[in-house]
Amino acid sequence: MRDKVFLDTNILIYMYAKDDENKRKVAQQVLDDNICLTSIQVLNEISNVLCKKFLLSTMQILSILDNIETVCDDALPVQRETINTALRIKDRYGFSFFDCLMLASAIEGNCHVIFTEDMSDGQIINETLKIVNPFTLV
Numbered sequence: 001m002r003d004k005v006f007l008d009t010n011i012l013i014y015m016y017a018k019d020d021e022n023k024r025k026v027a028q029q030v031l032d033d034n035i036c037l038t039s040i041q042v043l044n045e046i047s048n049v050l051c052k053k054f055l056l057s058t059m060q061i062l063s064i065l066d067n068i069e070t071v072c073d074d075a076l077p078v079q080r081e082t083i084n085t086a087l088r089i090k091d092r093y094g095f096s097f098f099d100c101l102m103l104a105s106a107i108e109g110n111c112h113v114i115f116t117e118d119m120s121d122g123q124i125i126n127e128t129l130k131i132v133n134p135f136t137l138v
Contacts, residue, residue: 004073005034006106008116009045011134012038012068016054026134030115031071039076039105041098043068076105089126095119103129 007030014020014027030036043065050056050064069075076082078101085104090097099118103125106114113130121133 002033002035003113004109004111005030005036006102006109006111006114006129007031007036007038007042007072008102008114008118009042009049010117011115012042012046013049016050016064023135030134034113036072037074037076037106037109037111038068038072039078039102039109041078041101041105043075045098074109076109078105082108093123093125 011027011030014023015031017024046068047061047065050061056064082101082104085107086097086100089095089100089103093100095103099116102116103114103119107126107129112128113132115132115134117133117135119131119133121131121136123131125131
């Protein structure tokens with residue numbers, strides 16, 4: 001049975017990075033093995049990285065966003081309640097606001113795992129969400 005998981009920006013970016021084949025393979029395995037969710041916030045962040053770091057054209061970025069929406073079951077919206085939850089998570093755990101916004105989205109999406117390389121691997125948030133860095137063995 002495949003688990004429902006939330007994907008941070010970096011997991012999806014590695015799908016398009018040509019400079020780290022090992023991380024690309026791990027990211028692909030995460031996508032293959034799970035029911036993946038992300039958020040509109042993540043799509044915004046990906047668009048920014050693809051513009052600034054990868055220097056891709058608008059058409060290329062639109063194509064990548066379309067592809068992400070194909071491999072992810074949902075891109076969750078950020079609502080006022082998401083922000084409220086993120087602020088409470090920030091107060092409790094001390095992560096940056098934007099990381100907390102992803103954690104809040106993952107919780108709202110009923111995910112039990114968030115895949116990211118940017119937060120504390122193994123930490124449990126609100127007794128329901130585990131932070132997992134899939135690259136720890138790469």
